Amino acid sequence: MPVSERLSRLGSGVFARNDRRKEAYRQRRMESAAPLPELLDLSLGSTDLQPPPAALEAIAAALGRPESASYCLHASTLPFREAVAAWAERRFGTRVDPETEVLLLVGSQEGTAHLPLAVLDPGDAALLLDPYYPSHMGGLHLASARPVLLPLQADQGWRPVFERVSDTDWQELKLMVLGFPHNPTATTGEQAWIDAAVERALRHDVVLAHDNPYVDLALEGEAPALLRNPAWGACGIEFFSFSKSWCLGGYRLAFAIGAEWLITALRQLKGVVDFNQSLALQAGAIAAIEQAPDWPARLREVYRDRRDRMSAALDAAGWAVPRPSMALYLWLPVPKAARERGLDSEAFAAALLEGTGVCLTPGNGFGPGGEGWQRLALVHPADDLEAGAARMGAWLAAL
Numbered sequence: 567m568p569v570s571e572r573l574s575r576l577g578s579g580v581f582a583r584n585d586r587r588k589e590a591y592r593q594r595r596m597e598s599a600a601p602l603p604e605l606l607d608l609s610l611g612s613t614d615l616q617p618p619p620a621a622l623e624a625i626a627a628a629l630g631r632p633e634s635a636s637y638c639l640h641a642s643t644l645p646f647r648e649a650v651a652a653w654a655e656r657r658f659g660t661r662v663d664p665e666t667e668v669l670l671l672v673g674s675q676e677g678t679a680h681l682p683l684a685v686l687d688p689g690d691a692a693l694l695l696d697p698y699y700p701s702h703m704g705g706l707h708l709a710s711a712r713p714v715l716l717p718l719q720a721d722q723g724w725r726p727v728f729e730r731v732s733d734t735d736w737q738e739l740k741l742m743v744l745g746f747p748h749n750p751t752a753t754t755g756e757q758a759w760i761d762a763a764v765e766r767a768l769r770h771d772v773v774l775a776h777d778n779p780y781v782d783l784a785l786e787g788e789a790p791a792l793l794r795n796p797a798w799g800a801c802g803i804e805f806f807s808f809s810k811s812w813c814l815g816g817y818r819l820a821f822a823i824g825a826e827w828l829i830t831a832l833r834q835l836k837g838v839v840d841f842n843q844s845l846a847l848q849a850g851a852i853a854a855i856e857q858a859p860d861w862p863a864r865l866r867e868v869y870r871d872r873r874d875r876m877s878a879a880l881d882a883a884g885w886a887v888p889r890p891s892m893a894l895y896l897w898l899p900v901p902k903a904a905r906e907r908g909l910d911s912e913a914f915a916a917a918l919l920e921g922t923g924v925c926l927t928p929g930n931g932f933g934p935g936g937e938g939w940q941r942l943a944l945v946h947p948a949d950d951l952e953a954g955a956a957r958m959g960a961w962l963a964a965l
């Protein structure tokens with residue numbers, strides 16, 4: 567059957583490859599005569615922590631209303647957009663027009679993947695950080711755009727060095743996609759980095775998209791935000807999510823705030839694709855934002871404890887870990903012993919899963935800049951994480 571060329575560019579995706587490996591491990595565990603440890607899945611940033619009860623109660627209360635079962639056109643999302651605009655003013659001191667500058671999304675992944683189709687033509691150039699979040703690259707492939715990678719480096723503190731982008735590339739770029747706090751390097755980043763990007767975007771007439779689902783999950787310092795730069799409305803769009811701050815990932819609730827013309831363009835594109843989330847889910851999002859504003863602060867304390875205990879446990883197990891400045895992830899160099907045996911990040915993740923039952927995400931899934939690294943998500947209680955560290959330590963020692 568004919569399928570498009572862009573599908574082959576999309577490839578299989580790191581999470582799909584991991585999924586197959588996890589399934590194979592579960593199968594082997596069931597069939598094995600010798601007892602194998604249970605799978606400890608630390609490969610997805612899908613939290614075990616729970617959403618605020620007020621959000622779930624609001625969803626439950628709205629489920630029976632007839633309008634919750636209807637298609638929801640943009641106009642009906644106004645209460646959601648007003649709640650979001652009020653949040654933005656509280657959070658960043660920025661006035662946002664809920665009519666023209668806010669858009670409901672089915673996850674920030676959906677928004678960042680669709681944006682390139684709304685602002686780029688085939689062959690247009692777009693800047694991505696490397697490593698990048700997979701949907702950022704996926705969105706460029708869907709739009710048949712030309713990715714220009716800006717490598718981030720550990721010895722530079724994962725700072726984007728915009729001077730490394732050539733003048734020719736700046737002339738050609740139409741879009742720049744950033745995201746700090748940064749997944750997968752677990753770096754909070756600095757406002758000065760975003761301000762420098764805004765300056766470049768204005769100078770070279772480039773759309774600046776800032777993917778910010780971790781805005782509430784900085785453990786050191788304060789997360790940067792495009793909305794803190796007064797010029798955001800002239801050049802940019804920022805993506806926020808209910809998945810991380812309020813643990814509502816499965817409900818697929820997120821929003822974009824940005825320049826009026828960018829919101830209009832994305833809205834027009836999405837008009838072809840979806841009819842917005844149900845009003846019942848939007849009621850949950852509004853309740854989360856208005857009734858549980860302290861939820862992210864509570865999460866930060868849990869993740870801080872997990873980060874500290876897991877880093878110490880991995881250190882003790884012989885795997886030295888850079889200390890991440892944001893919640894949810896550790897970004898670990900593939901240990902020397904494994905590199906000396908010729909294991910790249912994908913082969914290491916596969917062997918680790920085989921040998922220990924612990925599943926991490928190989929760094930190569932986040933672009934060439936992720937080669938040589940593993941991402942570990944702190945999505946289990948600290949005791950389980952420590953037990954996983956001990957398993958990995960014993961396996962590494964035997965390598």
Ligand SMILES: Cc1ncc(COP(=O)(O)O)c(C=O)c1O
Nearest residue numbers: 611673674675699749807809820
């Ligand atoms: C950088 C980044 N963007 C987007 C997403 C997806 O967020 P959402 O659940 O809002 O689609 C993730 C999830 O891990 C992420 O790390």
